[in-house]
Amino acid sequence: MKTMLVILLSAMLTDNFVLSKFMGICPFLGVSKKLDSAAGMGIAVTFVMICATLVTYPIHHGILVPNGLEYFDTVVFILVIALFVQLVENFLKKCVPSLYKSLGVYLPLITTNCAVLGVTVLNIDNSYSFVQSIVNALGAGLYKIPKDVESVK
C-alpha cells in the first residue's frame, strides 16, 4: 500500500510528466486556454493512459517476453494507443460533441502524445507489477488535470 502511494504521489508531483519530464507539451500549450477543454483533455489522456497500460502490460509479459520479442514493444504499444484514442474520439463525438469540437485536432494527436507512450514504456522499464503500473498511469494522468486548470487561471 505504501509503495502504491509513493508511486502515485511521485507520478503526480515530483516526477510530474509535463513539468519535470517534459512529456506531452504540445496539448499542454495548445488546449489550456479554456478551463473545460483543459479538464476534458486531461481526463481523455488519463483514460487512454490507463486503458493502454491495462492492455500493454499483459501483452508485454504474456506474449512478447515468452517469445523473446521485447524489442517489438514500441510498435505494439503505439498501435494499442492509437486504437484507444480512436475509441475515445468516437465516444466524445457521439456523447459530448461540444467538448469534441473544442479539443479539435489535439484529440487524434493524443496518439503521438509522448506522455502516453512514455508511461507504458516506463512501467516496463521500472519493472512495476501490474497494479503498480495502473497506479502509475493514474498518477501520471492526474497530474494533468490540475496542471492544465492552473495554467488557465
Next chain:
Amino acid sequence: MAENKTPLTKELTKGILRENPTLVMLLGMCPTLAVTTQAMNGIGMGLATTFVLLGSNIVISALRKVIPDKVRIPAFIVIIASFVILIGFLLEGFVPSLYDSLGIYLTLITVNCIIFGRAEMFASKNGVVASICDAIGMGLGFTIALFLMGSIREIIGSGKWMGLEIPVLSSNPMLLFIMPAGGFFTLGMIIAAVNKLSNKKPPQELGCKGCPNAEACGKAGDCQ
C-alpha cells in the same frame, strides 16, 4: 529531371533556419527540453532523430502510392517505430553511454511530431530524392537547435562545454539552467532571437484589431 535542381537545394536548406522544425514550427518540444542538459546529448538526440527521419522519409515516399489513404497513419507509425527500434539497437551496441543518457527519450522518437509531420506533409506527397533532402535538412535543423540549447544550458548551468571546464563559470554554475525551468526559459529566449533574426514583427496595430487574442477576449479587456 533538370527542373528539380533548384528546389532540391531549397528542400535541403529550408529546414535549417527558415522552416526550422523546433524553433520556427515548434514541433518535437519534448526531446528539445528534456535531453538538452548537455551539448553532447543534444547532438546525439539530433543525429538519432535525423537517422529515423531519413529512414522513414525514404520508405514512406517510396511506398506513397502503395499505402491506401485511409490506413496511412497506422502505416506511417509502424514504419517510424521500426526505425526507432533499429537506432535503439545500434546505439546500445556501439555508443552505450549515449544510449543510457538518452534513456526513455530514445523510444519516444517514435512519437516525435517532427517525424510524423514530415511524413504527412512531405514524404507522402513527394519523390524519394526530394524526401531525402527534406529529411537531411530538417534533421540538421533539429540537431543544430538541440546543440544550441544544450550548449547554452551546459555552459551557464554547469560551467562546462563538451567536457571542457570554463574558467569563471565553472566555479559559480547557475544550477537553474540544468533544471526543467531553465529549459523552458532558454527555449523562449532562443525562439525570441530567431524571430528577431527572421524579422517576424509583432502586429503593429494596437487595440482589438491587431490583437491575436481578440476572438477569445471578446472586447472584455477594455483596451482601445
